[in-house]
Amino acid sequence: MRVYAKLNADGTPAGFWVEGINADDRPKGCKRITEDQWKALRRPGKRWDGKAVVDVPPAPVTADQVRQEAARRLGPTDWYVVRAADPTSGEPVPQAVLDQRAAVRAACDELLAQEPIPADFLQESNWE
Numbered sequence: 001m002r003v004y005a006k007l008n009a010d011g012t013p014a015g016f017w018v019e020g021i022n023a024d025d026r027p028k029g030c031k032r033i034t035e036d037q038w039k040a041l042r043r044p045g046k047r048w049d050g051k052a053v054v055d056v057p058p059a060p061v062t063a064d065q066v067r068q069e070a071a072r073r074l075g076p077t078d079w080y081v082v083r084a085a086d087p088t089s090g091e092p093v094p095q096a097v098l099d100q101r102a103a104v105r106a107a108c109d110e111l112l113a114q115e116p117i118p119a120d121f122l123q124e125s126n127w128e
Helices: 035-041 063-085 095-113
Strands: 003-007 013-018 031-033 046-048 053-055
Touching: 003 035, 003 046, 013 035, 013 046, 031 035, 035 046, 035 053, 063 095
Parallel strands: none
Antiparallel strands: 003 013, 003 031, 046 053
């Protein structure tokens, strides 16, 4: 079986044409590929690097993702801060909560200072 692939600039497939089915309609610039390469390229997360089918690299972690994770971790203790700011209560935030919140902010700052931000930034060990 003869198979042709139209590839995007990043090597991800834009379409496939198979001889005997639709190969006569294929656009210019298609590359002839083997049946095994066709099967591999049809799987999610695959691309052609010019020589072989390889995994699409993961997108880099953004600072916004790290900040969102820090906010998620701070969320359960936000009520302590709100309560402390309420003039009718004014009850102080427990020191353990203040320490925990400071640790989350420090971990966030440490992750943001790394270039690139590690792909495993969600692992608990990065936030301890």
